[in-house]
Amino acid sequence: MAGRYDEALAQLRETLEMNPRFAPAHNRLGWAYLAEGRHEEAIREFQMAIDLSGTDDPDLLLDLGFGYAIAHRRAEATRILARLKGQHERGLIPSGAIAILYGALGERDNAFAWLEKAYEERDPELTYIKVGPRFEPLRHDVRFQQLVHRIGLPQ
Numbered sequence: 001m002a003g004r005y006d007e008a009l010a011q012l013r014e015t016l017e018m019n020p021r022f023a024p025a026h027n028r029l030g031w032a033y034l035a036e037g038r039h040e041e042a043i044r045e046f047q048m049a050i051d052l053s054g055t056d057d058p059d060l061l062l063d064l065g066f067g068y069a070i071a072h073r074r075a076e077a078t079r080i081l082a083r084l085k086g087q088h089e090r091g092l093i094p095s096g097a098i099a100i101l102y103g104a105l106g107e108r109d110n111a112f113a114w115l116e117k118a119y120e121e122r123d124p125e126l127t128y129i130k131v132g133p134r135f136e137p138l139r140h141d142v143r144f145q146q147l148v149h150r151i152g153l154p155q
Contacts, residue, residue, distance in 0.1 A: 008032045023052040027063060031133060039071035058093040062101060066134060069104035077105055094118060096125030103138040112143045126151060
């Protein structure tokens with residue numbers, strides 16, 4: 001999150017040398033690759049994290065969907081969005097996750113509608129709104145700054 005991707009990559013590679021099956025390191029590596037514009041490598045790491053975790057962890061699935069969306073692989077991202085919405089309907093994930101994926105897909109109106117729900121629900125995902133990379137696609141929209149203000153975070 002500090003933007004020190006070279007250091008992060010070095011540390012993650014060292015971690016994976018010690019344990020190549022450590023799913024969280026693959027997930028973080030995916031984010032580092034995504035930040036560097038290495039979309040396909042990021043997607044591969046996000047998928048590896050899911051495979052190694054052996055679960056349907058919605059956070060890992062969200063990251064994979066985000067990677068697909070940023071890589072302009074809309075069909076894959078939309079399929080993941082549908083899965084996440086199904087999980088949301090069953091109360092398994094908060095509204096912020098849906099907002100994030102809509103934002104990555106460039107569907108800002110849908111993203112902000114879901115962010116409103118997240119705000120009303122006091123979604124813990126919003127604690128990362130100013131620093132989390134998942135919110136990057138929405139940061140330049142005036143509605144984003146308005147939401148940050150309503151949450152009570154400093155500008």
